[in-house]
Amino acid sequence: MRLPRPADHLTTTQQESTDMPVPDIFRQGMARGWKTHDGSALEQDLTLEADVAIIGSGAGGGTTAEILSAAGFKVLIIEEGPLRTSDDFAPLRENQSYPALYQEGLGRMSKNGAITILQGRAVGGTTTVNWTSSFRTPAPTLKHWADVHGVTGHDVDSMAPWFAKMEERLGVAKWAIPANPNNQVIADGCESLGWKHDIIPRNVKGCWNLGYCGLGCPTNAKQSMLVTTIPATLDNNGELLYLARVNRLLIDGSRVTGLECVGMDERCVAPNGRKITVRAKHYVLSGGGINSPAVLLRSNAPDPHQLAGKRTFLHITNFSAARFEQQLNPFSGAPQSVYSDHFQWHDGAAGEMSYKIEVAPMQPMFASTVLADVGQRAAETMASLPNINFMLALGRDGFHEQSSIGSVELRSDGTPVLDYQMTDYSWDGIRRAWLSMAEIQFAAGAKQVWTVHADAPWTSSWKEAQATINNLPLELYRARLGSAHVMGGCAMSEDASMGVTDSLGRHHQLENLSIHDGSLFPTSIGANPQLSIYGLTAKLATQLAERLKA
């Protein structure tokens, strides 16, 4: 196997590519005899057995699977989405990746349709399609959980070795190559304003700096679960079942006795009629925010305080586009490499809603939805795509009692939907975030800024932008809102009236069920959440392995 090419060879990528293809390490593993089951291709119903059955193959499920299988347990990973690997990603076509790799075929949104929710659904979960930003859980977040939410044992010092372990495992390091011009806008603007900004750590090894992380990494440089922990699990006698939805946990008193699963069609749209029954000694729920609580709700799992699905967070996200004289080519280069936390902790953990500022990569299909408009104005905006900088602010929801939060409900077919309610408190944060972003963009030399809102014009100065933003109606559908970080819904807390699990992810009512994913978070994180999930679930899985051996 050849070594990945470093990013500074990017200019010669095309010439080299014909004679030096990227090895598809997952398909190679399957050829070596990995045990995998395709739920869309079953010819009859199936029963599978394992020591531990893990529901979900994203950050929490993948991390847990590797640790438990290395400890000698027979692990079965169950993933609802399809198996797609580097060869599948190589065309780098948005219209192939989005329908295949995202929840509900990229159709996931809040119940009122006002918030688009980007969440992965494939082997590797969201880690297969995320933009690689890797931050430790901020210290004020961990302290807030201990102070307010009854979480014990996860202070900064006790978490540090777990983050270090996963950073090492997944190659997390500050991006050493110069930021692409889209990201550089944050650095330039903040520098000029005297605001804090820094380089983003990324989980990549030998990254080509292409910028297409959201479509699945074609070079296996991104250290997603697809190329790290899941292969390690399969090398350790683990098994993978994909295109299979866990319909419900079978429960007898205080124990889970099995899983009732259904095979999905190959598009992952509808069940195909095949049933898969899973029997294990222990079960780990790692479906992530929205899907993990949905499994509990569908199963009528004991929930004396009606907590499953409640307090779900999104890092409610708003946007600001800027036009520059020079070309930025925001569709090329590492998607996220610079951030600003200048307004993240300025008012304390539970003060006014604060936000992390980053940018988004702008391949045209994605760009056309976030910049959506009608007719000539839309045409002109998209025609200037090479000159556009696209900034976003991740609203830190769930820390203040007036914060917007969501609640997971089941639709008539048993699938989940998130009812997310905005509040005046959160709208205030949205407005301030628009102001901060426009100020950074003009300070970085933008010619024009568009606050992404139906009533905002392109403005030509910071003063004009300020006046515009201060008068924008704070209304759903007019303000474009999104989310790529679903968190919470199965909160951990030592107090069973506040949490679905204890601080170790042990379900308060079901003795052989653990939850290992971002749904455990009692608030949002205040940073892109993947490393928070890796670090926490590495710790929980290691302790689970010790308990299971005892």
Added chain:
Amino acid sequence: MSEQTNNNIALAVSRRGLLKFSLMGSAMLATAGVTASLTGCSSSMPQDGYKVLRKEDVAFLSATIPVVMQGTFAADKVAESTLITLKSFDHSLAHFSPEVLKLVQQLFDVLGMSITRGPLTGVWGGWENASPAEVANFLERWKNSAISLLNMGYGSLTQLIPMAWYGNPEAWGHCGYPGPPTI
């Protein structure tokens, strides 16, 4: 479609004040959607050549796509570009979850049936005969409506249509996108 429902909608629409209550608007839309499915006012079969889109949906989108994309499509390639967008739109819908697809189809039901189309969009004569100005007027009306379901419909259409177009190489010249790198 019963005469009674017909009258109710006409009444609601004639007194525009009633439409300010989005709850009532929602109930009306729900009624229209359910009635459509029960009475077979809207066909459920995809049109030939499509996976999901029905005849009425294709008629609606064929009128609306060129208006949303006006200025984006090359003037001499509007028909061809509209067809590409329609096919991609259909492909997207075929991968949505059943519940999200159902929402989109309810939206299309409301837009497709004359009983709701006229009052809610101002297009009285069928989408095949709608002028670009009428379509633009309908979009503006939905954007600014006091009924949140119409705002949502506007938001969905104005995101799904460009998205369907810009996934195709034919779209990339206009937006200065060189296409993905070769691996």
